[in-house]
Amino acid sequence: xxxxxxxxxxxxxxxxxxxxxxxxxxxxxxxxxxxxxxxxxxxxxxxxxxxxxxxxxxxxxxxxxxxxxxxxxxxxxxxxxxxxxxxxxxxxxxxxxxxxxxxxxxxxxxxxxxxxxxxxxxxxxxxxxxxxxxxxxxxxxxxxxxxxxxxxxxxxxxxxxxxxxxxxxxxxxxxxxxxxxxxxxxxxxxxxxxxxxxxxxxxxxxxxxxxxxxxxxxxxxxxxxxxxxxxxxxxxxxxxxxxxxxxxxxxxxxx
Numbered sequence: 360x361x362x363x364x365x366x367x368x369x370x371x372x373x374x375x376x377x378x379x380x381x382x383x384x385x386x387x388x389x390x391x392x393x394x395x396x397x398x399x400x401x402x403x404x405x406x407x408x409x410x411x412x413x414x415x416x417x418x419x420x421x422x423x424x425x426x427x428x429x430x431x432x433x434x435x436x437x438x439x440x441x442x443x444x445x446x447x448x449x450x451x452x453x454x455x456x457x458x459x460x461x462x463x464x465x466x467x468x469x470x471x472x473x474x475x476x477x478x479x480x481x482x483x484x485x486x487x488x489x490x491x492x493x494x495x496x497x498x499x500x501x502x503x504x505x506x507x508x509x510x511x512x513x514x515x516x517x518x519x520x521x522x523x524x525x526x527x528x529x530x531x532x533x534x535x536x537x538x539x540x541x542x543x544x545x546x547x548x549x550x551x552x553x554x555x556x557x558x559x560x561x562x563x564x565x566x567x568x569x570x571x572x573x574x575x576x577x578x579x580x581x582x583x584x585x586x587x588x589x590x591x592x593x594x595x596x597x598x599x600x601x602x603x604x605x606x607x608x609x610x611x612x613x614x
Contacts, residue, residue, distance in 0.1 A: 406466050414439045416476035424479055425554040433543045435436050436480045445482050445492045446471045452529045461589040462527075474505060474526065479555075481547045483540045490531040491540030495551055495560075498522040506563045510582045519558035526562075545575075546612045552601045559598055564591035576605030 418437060426435045436442050449470035453459050464470050474496045483491040498504055504512060504524040505597045515522060525548065552560060563584070564572065572578050577600040584594040 365589050385401050398581060399601045403466075405560070410466060410471065413471055413473070413475050414442055417442060417478065417480060420477055421479060424551070426551070427477075427554065428547055428550050430543050430546070432485055432539075433481065433547050435547075436482065441482065441489075442471075442475075442480065443469070444489045448482075448489050448492055448531060449527055452531060458590065459551045461587065470527075477502075478526075479523075479551050481544055481551075483543050485539070491529060491544055493548065494526050495548060496524045496526055500525070504561065505598055506561065509563070509584055509587065512561060515559060515561070515581075521556055521558045522561060523552075523559075524561045542612055549601050549604070549608075549612065559600055562597050562599070563587055563594050564597055566595050567606055569589070569595050569597065572597060572599070574605060574607045575599060575601075575606055577601060577603030 418439065420436050422437060424435065434441070438443065446469040449462070450464050450468050453462050453470060460501060462470060465472060475494065477497050477499055479495040479497070481493050482489045483497070496504060498512075498521065499515070504522070505526055506512075506524060512522060528544070532539065548560065551557065561581070567582070569580070570580075579598045580595050581598050582596040584596065588596040
């Protein structure tokens with residue numbers, strides 16, 4: 360199986376290099392419409408290769424994590440089918456709340472990016488349907504975390520060995536208060552923290568949501584942002600150390 364994966368990954372890399380070499384190559388003797396169609400086809404094929412890379416890396420990463428949780432509806436992704444369903448849910452929800460400009464689909468109907476390769480991806484499934492998901496992006500050398508396009512975490516790296524950033528927190532039917540998806544996804548984040556030697560959790564959140572997170576215990580505001588990319592609303596960069604959780608979090612999330 361290991362040799363098969365190596366051969367497959369090598370083939371994907373070679374195919375990607377071939378596509379990139381020919382992506383902008385025009386055939387002067389062919390009509391312009393043909394060249395446009397060829398470029399569109401090659402671009403889509405390149406995205407398909409990227410999707411294969413993300414799926415392979417993500418599944419491998421998640422299988423190597425320590426993961427135990429008591430709720431039978433909460434899962435860590437382990438298959439391509441699960442990942443595709445998560446990517447579809449992200450796309451559906453972001454389109455519904457008009458966030459697609461800041462978090463665009465890589466392939467229409469599928470919302471994913473290179474950070475998925477090094478992320479724990481949790482999902483909540485009820486009645487055979489995924490209704491919530493969150494990804495926990497592990498900090499890697501020489502690769503900035505998503506929020507570092509707006510704010511640097513270097514000073515936190517000096518104090519903590521392993522940072523993670525929460526991203527793509529999605530609930531299909533968002534309700535006021537503590538819904539099941541919110542409760543169990545964050546209990547899953549807590550379990551990942553405790554089981555995988557994570558030192559600090561970071562997240563960029565809407566300012567209006569911070570009051571809820573203060574109830575977790577161990578939270579701190581690292582920075583205030585006037586907006587987040589193309590989202591014109593006040594945001595906060597928040598850190599969370601689950602070693603310091605409150606009694607409220609223990610009662611509401613861990614029981």
